[in-house]
Amino acid sequence: MTLRVAVQMDPIETINITGDSSFALMLSAQARGHEVWHYDVKSLALDEGRLTAWASPVTVQRVPGDHFQKGEARKIDLAKDVDVILMRQDPPFDLGYITATFLLERLAGQTLVVNDPASVRNAPEKVFVLDYARFMPPTLVARRIEDIRDFHARHPDDLVMKPLHGNGGKAVVRIPADGSNMAALSELFDAAWVEPHMVQPFLPDISEGDKRIVLVDGVFAGAINRRPGEGEFRSNLAVGGYAEATTLTAREEEICAVLAPELKARGLVFVGIDVIGGKWLTEINVTSPTGIVAIDRFNGTDTPAMIWDAIEIRYAAMLG
Template sequence: MSLRVAVQMDPLQSIGIAGDSTFALMLKAQELGHTLFHYLAEDLGYLDGRVIARARPVTVQRVEGDHFGEGDAVTLDLARDVDVVLMRQDPPFDVGYITATYLLERIVGETLVVNDPRSVRDAPEKLFVLDFAHFMPPTLITRSIGTLRDFHSAHGEIVVKPLHGNAGAAVFRIGKDGQNLAALAELFGHVWKEPFIAQAFLPAVSEGDKRIVLVDGDMAGAINRKPGSGEIRSNLAAGGTAHATDLSPREREICEVLGPELKKRGLIFVGIDVIGGMLTEINVTSPTGIVAIDKFNGSDTPGLIWKAIDARLASR
């Protein structure tokens, strides 16, 4: 069945097509005969009871420097003019992002939104994971320097990061001497209004941080991301490198426990992060990694995602 698909994402001209997951999804959609539209989150609006977007029809191709073509802008009624909305703009998960989820939630009964906007809003990466704390390393969320000092004393080495950060930005390791701990807490308090998160440092990060992708609750594949020289961050956007991997029994158990909850929430495309058998994040806003996974495994994760979308549409 040919679908009309609106993709809410960042500017197409700015993406790196070699590894971009949204671009891979668009290429597969086009291969399947679907019609694509592209719009920015800022082009989303509401008029007289309808959720609208000023969008452009697009075609895509895997050619560096010439990877998309677009037509004239049109105003789409997202409940009537399209079958699927892919909500794929990158974080930060701020008030603008949250507002987009409120608007898109209004069309959920008529158009399939991937991932479900209410669930995206209710499941920010570093908070939703707290529902599965028994799989996590020791974790603290606070704005208190005193509480942070106590946590550091208890665990020796810790990692401190913003609660709604992404792509490995502003992730700091604090050694046993606690040097710069107070200054870092003060900085986080000035830059962000929300609390920050601290976790016990996992030495196993030197061996890699696994990104495991689940499609409608089922494990679809994984890569092991290793930090670059002198780094603790293994995110590919922060200089990490991708390697083929298998899942341990512990990692399979995590997937089996998370899968049914993700499926129930309408979270079709999810990436979880696991270090040394410890779950650290559940990524639902704009997960990445499927291009690298398919490269190593010879798989077709975009195809699996579109198959899951078809199944959701058929069951409506």
């Protein structure tokens, strides 16, 4: 099966090809003979019901400093000129991101969008996970300082506060047990974000790492353990964490088994979940998950191929 693939992502010129999951997916698509296009989400246009984008044909290669060749951009019809769209631009999950999901949702039944845009919109990382509270640490979603103080009274050790729609470990802060910076941080968060914030007890197990587990159409594909860098409590690779090989605990296997049917039903083909201490589920990443390059490096696997297998099966099913 040969597909025409459009990748909606950030500028290809600036990606780090050594670990970028979107780049790995493009390489894999190209190896299968698929035609690959690149476009910026800002070029999307809906003109009398016709959804278009300014896209360029691209070829990619794993050569630092010379990792792509791009043809001349032209306006393409996303319902007629492509078969599959990979929605891979990085968060923030803001109104621009949400608007793009509304536009791409109009392609249902014509072009396969991965991950499904309606499901991406309805399953933000730190909100969708609340459906699985039995696997989570105690969690508060609120803005009022009074609510945060009440939560702290019930969980009197260190807390972690983070933006509800943040990503990559950005603006994740630690509140000490004495609560000395709680009011100041709450004021800062209130000024920066209009939505509520997420507050949880600090998990000392984070020193042993934060596991990224990748599921492809609900099936376990692989995992890495991300450990915090020197002087950090955040383990995200984007803020200096480092990866190591790992296996799943029985609890993590249970989490994957419980999530699998819902992910598959929602059309969430490529998902990365985060688990701390082998038992605490903290996020279900659906917007632009990462980690497959490191997973494959440690495990000798081919996760991009697994993802394309799943996409091709879904595309064939869509055509009937």
